[in-house]
Amino acid sequence: MSLDDNSLQMFQFIKRDALDSINIDPLQTGGKLTDAAKDALLEWGDGYSVCDYCGGVLDLIKKPPIEEFVHKMLPEFLGVGAARVTNGARESKFAIYHSLAMASGQSGPKSGYVVMDSLAHYSSKVAAERAGLDIVFTKPAEKPDYLIRPHDFLDAIEAGISEKGKKPLAVQITYPDGNYGNLANVLEISKIAHEYEIPVLLNGAYSVGRMPVNAKQLGVDFIVGSGHKSMAACGPVGVMGIVDADSDYAKNLFQKSKYNKVKEVELLGCTSRGAPIMTLMASFPEIVRRTKPENWEKEVENARYFIKRLEDTGKFILYGQKPHQHDLIFFEAPGFYSISEKIKKGRYFLYQELKEKKIHGIKPGLTKNFKISTFGVGKENLKYVADTFEEILKKYDEI
Template sequence: MDLNKYKNLKRGIQDNYINVNPIQRGGVLTGEARKALLEFGDGYSVCDYCFDSRVDLVQKPPIRDFTMDVAKFLNVDEVRFTAGCRHAMWAIMHTITEPGNTIVLDSLAHYTSYLGAEANRLDVVEVPHTGHPMFHIDPEMYAQKFEEVKRHTGNLPVLALLTHVDSRYGNLANAEAVGKICKQYGVPLILNTAYSTGVMPVDAKKLRADFLTCSCHKSWAASAPIGILAASSEWSYKVFGKSRITGDWSGCSFNKKEVALFGCPPVFGAPIATLMASFPTVVERVKHWDEEVRKACYFVGEIEKIDGICQIGHKPKQHTLINIESPSFHAVAGKDRRKGYFLYRELKKRRIMGVRPGMSKSFEINTYGLSWEQVKYVAEAFKDIALKHGICVEP
């Protein structure tokens, strides 16, 4: 074993680089979080004063208060932290469905929504989107699919899931309309907010979501992995159900532990500490969401000046995750010795990271949290690369 390769591990992104990676922008740690990271980096560091056998009940550091403040912030009844949004989705499905049940989800759902269903042995019915170029989810289609499921199985689906902002096109779904339909049918709704809560204002009650799932390393400036499972009081007793197992011989029982969270979610240490440390910033930053969207729209306007470049998904943008089709770049890749990597290399030369190496036909970027100056710099960089490779750019 050559162990030297694990010494002095480097990410290879210098501090003066601009990172536009679609999954990373909302997770960049705040200065406060970086301090907390060092203070609470050791395993179980927040468990020094744990008396109630669950991390959400720890009072020093103030996790118990924090749990309630996060609930207020999201306007939900109860909140728990999980090892990622994927665990939260699995846990909800695990506790309120039975194998063989049918759930309805949007066809832009993240793969972890499908896998949560698969691990719980559920049948999945998808709400279609409108296809290229908008990839829109029509809320009314939820009602239609509910009726279809009822016709085919004799029952309404046990659960619906809507991806608030999807990871491919950055489309913002009309959650309120879907929430209204779900309430009419009495079908509980998971709103997967991996790309919304933490960067933009979200009010669970206003949207009539029974559950929110959040990704805090994606959108709350926290260190991975940490997610949030938020539930209305109607469902919290069920999803946060306590252990009822008893040792046949020892008589052991664990009646404070919540089964679907594996007792105590293992976020004790850097994840919960960085999430708390970033929270004051997060509460403030969601108020400035409109400005973030303006930057995204500006960026789209600029990059579309390049011949053959087109933003797809909802237009104008309502989110900072942007999907770009770039057949003109793809044509360059066909002739360039670097193939599809030419775009990645050209951007890197200009200190821009985060466009997936090898991609040129289409790509995603996220402008969240970039300054106006950085957004302009990135847009100019793309134009510069286009001109250098003989692609026309509108003045």
């Protein structure tokens, strides 16, 4: 019997040793809780806490003001006609794809398909796959810029139609992609898709909550965002919005159950039902503040400062858009790689060196290529990280 008291203790009071480090992991920088969210976490931590106040529909709870958040503030923030809170960006994407597949009868054997940029996150692919949909990708993005151009989407749509004999059910744009932080020309791509009357889904997991994004202004039909990745919320939680709340797409996405007339099928009735939605709401004022153009511009400035500092050593090569437009940054680091080749500790040296300096976020073993995020890290900390990178190169005689 392994369920004895001694074995079970391993699950309790576990410390998170990355907590006192500067964290530059792209997954972490936008999900750090605000003080208000930490307060909400403790107050609303118990399992189903908000359900104490529910009259049957979670997103219509008046006190705490979930209805106000979901049906007024969030739509305005996302630039959509209707929004919902979900269990994450991938769950939002799946709900959208699943409703499109089911409504068109193109799930399962008579499979439909969607078009995505070749830099789409794996969770987008899995969301389509789970919905029984195939995917046609834009042509592979190429080194060193990894740009995806509107024309690539036109080609993919045409290739899809030619191969499958029918239109894709949707076009998805990853904004930005999760590797290089590239921002595609969404407006132009949406125009192309709309010429074919194909709806456009914007995956804003790395934009909604970090930078100004407005679905309507970008010309897309659906938008999804991630609470735990970019909205300073306790996961799992995400958002989903649709620009035209009166469209058939909206009708299908928000279809009520035939067994329970107030519960939405694609949301399985209720989604985020405790601390995640309360932390999302508690951080929302800060999210609105930090996504104002002037604040986002400062973040981009910080990212560019950090890139310049590293490029100036001659030992870092930036991949992705130049000048860079986002906090998500991918480097090739020939200096670090060269060190890993010549020393005994090999490729784990970088993780160890950074750990000693209380810098977290580059996976153990990576030296040649890695991505980091500068979001919310602040200029002073970024200077410290850049200084540390330089010191490491010097220590091993690379510069």
